[in-house]
Amino acid sequence: xxxxxxxxxxxxxxxxxxxxxxxxxxxxxxxxxxxxxxxxxxxxxxx
Amino acid sequence: xxxxxxxxxxxxxxxxxxxxxxxxxxxxxxxxxxxxxxxxxxxxxxxxxxxxxxxxxxxxxxxxxxxxxxxxxxxxxxxxxxxxxxxxxxxxxxxxxxxxxxxxxxxxxxxxxxxxxxxxxxxxxxxxxxxxxxxxxxxxxxxxxxxxxxxxxxxxxxxxxxxxxxxxxxxxxxxxxxxxxxxxxxxxxxxxxxxxxxxxxxxxxxxxxxxxxxxxxxxxxxxxxxxxxxxxxxxxxxxxxxxxxxxxxxxxxxxxxxxxxxxxxxxxxxxxxxxxxxxxxxxxxxxxxxxxxxxxxxxxxxxxxxxxxxxxxxxxxxxxxxxxxxxxxxxxxxxxxxxxxxxxxxxxxxxxxxxxxxxxxxxxxxxxxxxxxxxxxxxxxxxxxxxxxxxxxxxxxxxxxxxxxxxxxxxxxxxxxxxxxxxxxxxxxxxxxxxxxxxxxxxxxxxxxxxxxxxxxxxxxxxxxxxxxxxxxxxxxxxxxxxxxxxxxxxxxxxxxxxxxxxxxxxxxxxxxxxxxxxxxxxxxxxxxxxxxxxxxxxxxxxxxxxxxxx
Numbered sequence: 001x002x003x004x005x006x007x008x009x010x011x012x013x014x015x016x017x018x019x020x021x022x023x024x025x026x027x028x029x030x031x032x033x034x035x036x037x038x039x040x041x042x043x044x045x046x047x
Numbered sequence: 048x049x050x051x052x053x054x055x056x057x058x059x060x061x062x063x064x065x066x067x068x069x070x071x072x073x074x075x076x077x078x079x080x081x082x083x084x085x086x087x088x089x090x091x092x093x094x095x096x097x098x099x100x101x102x103x104x105x106x107x108x109x110x111x112x113x114x115x116x117x118x119x120x121x122x123x124x125x126x127x128x129x130x131x132x133x134x135x136x137x138x139x140x141x142x143x144x145x146x147x148x149x150x151x152x153x154x155x156x157x158x159x160x161x162x163x164x165x166x167x168x169x170x171x172x173x174x175x176x177x178x179x180x181x182x183x184x185x186x187x188x189x190x191x192x193x194x195x196x197x198x199x200x201x202x203x204x205x206x207x208x209x210x211x212x213x214x215x216x217x218x219x220x221x222x223x224x225x226x227x228x229x230x231x232x233x234x235x236x237x238x239x240x241x242x243x244x245x246x247x248x249x250x251x252x253x254x255x256x257x258x259x260x261x262x263x264x265x266x267x268x269x270x271x272x273x274x275x276x277x278x279x280x281x282x283x284x285x286x287x288x289x290x291x292x293x294x295x296x297x298x299x300x301x302x303x304x305x306x307x308x309x310x311x312x313x314x315x316x317x318x319x320x321x322x323x324x325x326x327x328x329x330x331x332x333x334x335x336x337x338x339x340x341x342x343x344x345x346x347x348x349x350x351x352x353x354x355x356x357x358x359x360x361x362x363x364x365x366x367x368x369x370x371x372x373x374x375x376x377x378x379x380x381x382x383x384x385x386x387x388x389x390x391x392x393x394x395x396x397x398x399x400x401x402x403x404x405x406x407x408x409x410x411x412x413x414x415x416x417x418x419x420x421x422x423x424x425x426x427x428x429x430x431x432x433x434x435x436x437x438x439x440x441x442x443x444x445x446x447x448x449x450x451x452x453x454x455x456x457x458x459x460x461x462x463x464x465x466x467x468x469x470x471x472x473x474x475x476x477x478x479x480x481x482x483x484x485x486x487x488x489x490x491x492x493x494x495x496x497x498x499x500x501x502x503x504x505x506x507x508x509x510x511x512x513x514x515x516x517x518x519x520x521x522x523x524x525x526x527x528x529x530x531x532x533x534x535x536x537x538x539x540x541x542x543x544x545x546x547x548x549x550x551x552x553x554x555x556x557x558x559x560x561x562x563x564x565x566x567x568x569x570x571x572x573x574x575x576x577x578x579x580x581x582x583x584x585x586x587x588x589x590x591x592x593x594x595x596x597x598x
Contacts, residue, residue, distance in 0.1 A: 007349070007510070010338055010341065014339070017334060027320070035317045035318075038313045
């Protein structure tokens with residue numbers, strides 16, 4: 001049953017990494033929105 | 048002047064030209080009016096009177112004199128001559144009266160007054176000739192006519208016609224003066240107009256050059272700026288000198304360049320953020336993928352172990368059920384054995400009772416043998432054989448008594464042993480029954496454990512599935528992160544088209560972000576923010592974790 005202990009010990013790390021990835025994803029989404037806001041001053045119409 | 052708007056400059060230029068044109072327009076017609084008045088005056092007061100005078104002179108010369116001579120020579124009839132003279136008189140009167148109505152002054156007036164006086168003689172002469180011609184053509188009248196023509200005609204008419212000639216000359220002189228005045232007016236107007244036109248042209252050209260140079264320089268500057276922007280160069284400064292339309296356009300271009308710089312700064316910063324975040328996410332995703340793979344391997348191991356454990360538990364359950372059956376059967380059999388022992392004890396007691404009868408029989412036999420010995424002794428030799436039998440009977444009795452005693456003793460001991468065995472068997476039955484109950488409980492617990500193990504196996508399989516999904520998602524995220532990094536690099540390469548001033552920093556970005564674009568600030572690292580990941584919450588807070596044991 002070393003595997004369960006391994007999983008048990010690994011999951012907090014995985015959870016932290018998942019949170020970190022979620023944070024990075026949110027940051028990326030925010031950055032993308034930020035860039036869209038920056039270029040939104042240009043109205044390119046239907047070109 | 049440089050600070051004036053182009054429209055103002057153009058208004059000034061156009062106003063100036065319009066002013067000059069208006070001046071020329073006012074002065075030109077004025078001079079033309081003078082010339083026209085001169086021409087009109089010359090025509091009304093000189094040309095028409097000249098024609099009138101000429102007609103008067105021609106009437107005298109052609110009609111009066113010529114008709115008189117023709118009538119005298121017979122070239123025409125007298126009646127024709129009479130008509131000619133009447134016509135001449137009519138023409139002369141008509142034109143002379145018209146002449147007198149014209150504007151007459153100065154030397155012309157003097158000559159006119161002299162001509163008036165002379166005209167009386169000429170009129171009288173004409174009337175005389177008409178009177179003569181009205182008499183009809185006869186020899187006397189012809190003589191009279193000839194006499195009159197030779198002596199009075201030229202004498203009376205020539206002074207007047209000569210004066211008419213002087214008046215004609217003075218008309219020509221006055222016309223020449225008027226012509227000279229008109230030429231002077233024309234020359235003055237021409238000079239004035241030329242000066243104005245040249246001045247207007249020079250001023251217009253000067254102002255136009257000034258305005259065109261201003262516009263052209265501004266447009267060249269704007270064109271250069273647009274060219275620099277077209278080539279992606281934003282690292283230049285725009286100097287704005289004045290405040291006209293071109294300068295306003297340059298100011299807007301300057302603002303546009305500033306805006307583009309800030310956009311480029313912000314996009315580069317955003318791309319850097321995206322690169323850093325995506326690289327971090329890629330690294331995390333790869334680590335998570337690796338961890339997920341390890342977890343998948345561990346869960347597979349756990350799953351195999353659980354299956355093996357489930358098999359063992361099921362085997363134990365089966366064994367327990369079998370043991371329970373055996374224990375139940377043993378308890379029943381022991382009870383039967385106990386009953387049998389109790390029956391044996393009863394039988395042994397009966398045997399012991401029967402053996403006491405044998406002992407009594409042996410004692411009585413011994414007494415009978417003793418009596419037989421006594422009787423044999425009494426019989427002497429005859430009783431010797433009987434004495435031997437009696438002795439043997441006595442021995443048998445004694446041995447029977449001893450055996451009975453031993454049997455009784457053994458029977459007593461056997462009863463004790465059987466009773467003890469029965470008691471022990473009776474005591475064993477509840478224990479075996481309790482054992483069967485416990486084994487049944489063990490079997491039930493084992494079944495529950497088997498069910499639990501099935502649940503654990505399902506949970507582990509679910510865990511394995513989730514872990515494999517996590518692994519796949521992590522790999523996908525790692526791939527997406529690499530794609531994001533690539534996209535960010537493409538974005539940076541695209542925006543690197545604009546050559547940025549090295550002095551441009553993020554301060555502008557923040558200012559622009561807050562005030563210009565209303566964009567959200569670049570997100571800060573927030574390690575406490577909750578993601579959408581799969582949180583098993585395995586750490587702490589769950590006391591059941593302590594129930595896990597290492598085998």
